[in-house]
Amino acid sequence: MKNAHQNIADDLVARGWSVYPDYLGANVGLSLKQRLRGLNAEGELTPAGIGREDEHQLAPDIRRDKTYWLERRDETDLSYLRLMENLRLDLNRDLFLGLFEYEAHYALYPAGGFYKRHVDALKGEKNRLVSTVLYLNENWQAGDGGELAIYLNEEDETPVTVVSPHFGTLVCFLSEDIPHEVLPAHKPRHSIAGWFRCNASSADKVDPLR
Ligand code: OGA
Ligand code: MN
Numbered sequence: 726m727k728n729a730h731q732n733i734a735d736d737l738v739a740r741g742w743s744v745y746p747d748y749l750g751a752n753v754g755l756s757l758k759q760r761l762r763g764l765n766a767e768g769e770l771t772p773a774g775i776g777r778e779d780e781h782q783l784a785p786d787i788r789r790d791k792t793y794w795l796e797r798r799d800e801t802d803l804s805y806l807r808l809m810e811n812l813r814l815d816l817n818r819d820l821f822l823g824l825f826e827y828e829a830h831y832a833l834y835p836a837g838g839f840y841k842r843h844v845d846a847l848k849g850e851k852n853r854l855v856s857t858v859l860y861l862n863e864n865w866q867a868g869d870g871g872e873l874a875i876y877l878n879e880e881d882e883t884p885v886t887v888v889s890p891h892f893g894t895l896v897c898f899l900s901e902d903i904p905h906e907v908l909p910a911h912k913p914r915h916s917i918a919g920w921f922r923c924n925a926s927s928a929d930k931v932d933p934l935r
Contacts, residue, residue: 730815733897737855738820741899742875744888748895749859753804758861758892760801761831761915764793770833775843789838790907792830795917805829805917809857813921816855822921824854829919834871838914840907842876845900845920853900853920860890861915871910879904890914 727735729745736743749757764770770791774783795802806827813824834840846853858873865871867889873896874884881904888896890910898905900920907914 730812731819733812733895734816734819737816737897737899740885741877741902742886743897744886745895745897746891747893749808749893751893753808754861754893756801757805757831757859757917758915760799761793761833761861761917764831765791765833769793770831773830773832786841787843788840788907790832790834790840792832792918794828794830795919805859809919809921812857816921822854823923824921825924827919827921829857829917832916832918834907834910834914834916836912837909838871838907839909842874842904842906844902844904848901850901851923853922855921856898856900856903857917857919857921858896859917859919860894860896861892861917862890863892865889865891869911870908871912871914872908874906874908876904890916 729748733743733745770793772783773788773790773792774781775787776782795806797803797806806829809827809829813827816822817824845856871890873888873890875886875888875898877885888894
């Protein structure tokens with residue numbers, strides 16, 4: 726019997742993306758959801774933009790989510806970071822990817838929120854290698870929107886799959902290769918987006934983790 730991580734690794738090799746339902750135990754998922762809700766209630770979420778570091782700018786025409794980066798000093802955040810550390814080790818063992826570290830943020834898309842089609846890393850930049858998205862929405866219905874549309878090629882008009890952001894589903898894909906978009910959500914949509922990165926720091930350039 727293959728375990729979850731072996732299935733994810735196989736899918737990443739075979740087609741560059743993987744959708745794994747019920748990845749999380751309900752308890753972990755609920756505390757993550759509660760933490761995200763609490764951060765939102767305290768006004769801790771900030772509108773997300775595009776571009777890293779100096780080039781960072783708000784872009785409400787492109788994306789409308791609010792985010793908060795997970796912290797190792799928070800027990801709940803740490804529980805998820807530990808799960809992803811196990812995934813990192815398993816993917817490295819199976820795929821020799823050289824995933825070096827992981828960064829992740831909570832994301833809340835308000836009703837009407839979306840994220841237009843994009844890739845998570847520029848080709849050759851060798852920064853983000855594998856993207857992960859964990860969904861935290863109980864009772865998400867067919868008409869609630871907010872699906873993740875995954876495309877195989879830049880020029881494709883039809884997605885290869887459309888994923889509902891159901892509670893506990895984990896999506897993984899190759900950050901440089903897989904264009905994707907979040908379709909408009911009709912009610913608040915909760916998730917954690919994360920990225921496995923390689924070590925992109927060199928003698929003359931530091932590439933800091935969040
Ligand atoms: C992202 C992203 C997808 C999703 O944050 O870069 O594409 O389904 N998220 O939330
Ligand atoms: Mn993305």
